[in-house]
Amino acid sequence: MSQDLEWLNVPAARLDESARQNALARQVRLTKPPGALGRLEELAVHLAAMQGTEQPRADRVHIVVFAGDHGVAAEGISAFPQVVTAEMVKNFARGGAAISVAARVLGARLEVVNLGTVVDTGALDGVTRCDLGPGTANFVIGPAMDEHQCVRALAAGRHAAERARLAGADVFIGGEMGIGNTTAAAALACALLSAPAEALAGPGTGLSPDGVAHKITVIDRALSLHRDHLGRPFEALRRVGGFEIAALTGGYLSCAQMGLPVLVDGFISTVAALTAERLRPGAVDWFILSHASAEPGHRQLVQALGIPPLLDLGLRLGEGSGAAVAVPLLRIACALHNQMATFAEAEVSERH
Numbered sequence: 001m002s003q004d005l006e007w008l009n010v011p012a013a014r015l016d017e018s019a020r021q022n023a024l025a026r027q028v029r030l031t032k033p034p035g036a037l038g039r040l041e042e043l044a045v046h047l048a049a050m051q052g053t054e055q056p057r058a059d060r061v062h063i064v065v066f067a068g069d070h071g072v073a074a075e076g077i078s079a080f081p082q083v084v085t086a087e088m089v090k091n092f093a094r095g096g097a098a099i100s101v102a103a104r105v106l107g108a109r110l111e112v113v114n115l116g117t118v119v120d121t122g123a124l125d126g127v128t129r130c131d132l133g134p135g136t137a138n139f140v141i142g143p144a145m146d147e148h149q150c151v152r153a154l155a156a157g158r159h160a161a162e163r164a165r166l167a168g169a170d171v172f173i174g175g176e177m178g179i180g181n182t183t184a185a186a187a188l189a190c191a192l193l194s195a196p197a198e199a200l201a202g203p204g205t206g207l208s209p210d211g212v213a214h215k216i217t218v219i220d221r222a223l224s225l226h227r228d229h230l231g232r233p234f235e236a237l238r239r240v241g242g243f244e245i246a247a248l249t250g251g252y253l254s255c256a257q258m259g260l261p262v263l264v265d266g267f268i269s270t271v272a273a274l275t276a277e278r279l280r281p282g283a284v285d286w287f288i289l290s291h292a293s294a295e296p297g298h299r300q301l302v303q304a305l306g307i308p309p310l311l312d313l314g315l316r317l318g319e320g321s322g323a324a325v326a327v328p329l330l331r332i333a334c335a336l337h338n339q340m341a342t343f344a345e346a347e348v349s350e351r352h
């Protein structure tokens with residue numbers, strides 16, 4: 001393994017078991033029948049264990065949207081033209097995208113990292129450039145990335161996670177933007193799960209059933225071309241992934257190593273979370289799945305990670321938007337945990 005990849009071997013941080021036990025003990029003292037706040041209780045206890053504190057919080061949220069184009073778009077696997085990636089980067093910068101609005105509502109910090117688009121966006125406020133080329137190569141012809149590009153994309157994610165940590169984030173959200181990236185994510189998921197393309201390919205931005213059938217043949221061609229190299233997660237990521245998927249993977253893994261809770265978004269983000277877990281088993285302890293994406297293949301990923309998503313709203317936008325939508329749930333779970341009176345404080349009688 002090259003020196004640039006050695007950081008991938010750093011194990012995930014350990015959850016704080018004594019903070020978890022204290023949080024569990026507090027939950028049963030609060031003025032409610034034990035368990036009556038359902039998964040909100042689990043969420044607060046999990047955050048307490050992740051943050052090593054009796055008072056978990058999700059106040060300071062750091063969102064990073066990674067953007068990149070995909071050579072495989074040439075195969076006609078998206079309902080939208082490839083220029084939309086760069087156009088949306090400009091929309092992020094101007095504050096008009098869904099994630100821009102959500103970040104404002106939450107008072108969250110929003111960063112955009114452009115890893116390489118077919119159309120150059122030039123210098124934009126709030127957009128960091130990490131130019132790896134005008135998108136990945138078409139992975140039905142060869143690997144999506146060369147080793148150097150994949151290493152740099154992983155590192156870009158790691159650096160974004162480190163900036164979030166330095167800024168004092170309570171929670172990290174990684175988002176993505178890349179026309180064609182549901183094809184890349186599905187191909188990567190097929191490789192990681194040894195699953196057929198039918199199980200992971202879906203409409204993405206809105207393909208017709210015929211479009212999905214074509215997408216499946218494209219993924220099959222890629223899996224067949226790269227079949228002897230898909231056993232190692234790094235190689236699978238490099239060959240059929242994408243710049244932004246690799247950056248998300250690096251960001252998530254770095255969060256797990258630093259002990260920073262991650263709120264995972266939809267289909268593409270969950271594939272990156274699974275890749276991070278495959279690179280460094282144990283990373284999954286630091287991931288909260290925010291929602292069940294409407295992209296049908298998401299179900300397989302949720303099952304593989306073994307984490308139930310918090311929400312099911314039919315979202316399929318990406319950008320980190322679903323994760324942002326789940327933040328108020330985290331905040332209220334923490335506030336309930338931290339601020340509710342105990343039976344003793346409120347002089348309420350406990351159960352028989």
Ligand SMILES: O=C(O)c1ccc[n+]([C@@H]2O[C@H](COP(=O)([O-])O)[C@@H](O)[C@H]2O)c1
Nearest residue numbers: 078178180181182204205266267293318
């Ligand atoms: O996050 C999801 O679950 C999700 C599901 C479908 C599509 N997307 C977004 O749509 C884009 C990729 O769709 P496509 O059809 O071009 O592969 C990309 O920018 C993603 O952010 C996102």
Ligand SMILES: Cc1cc2nc[nH]c2cc1C
Nearest residue numbers: 080084177205317318319
């Ligand atoms: C308009 C548009 C916005 C998006 N945001 C994330 N993926 C997207 C795809 C499209 C097509």
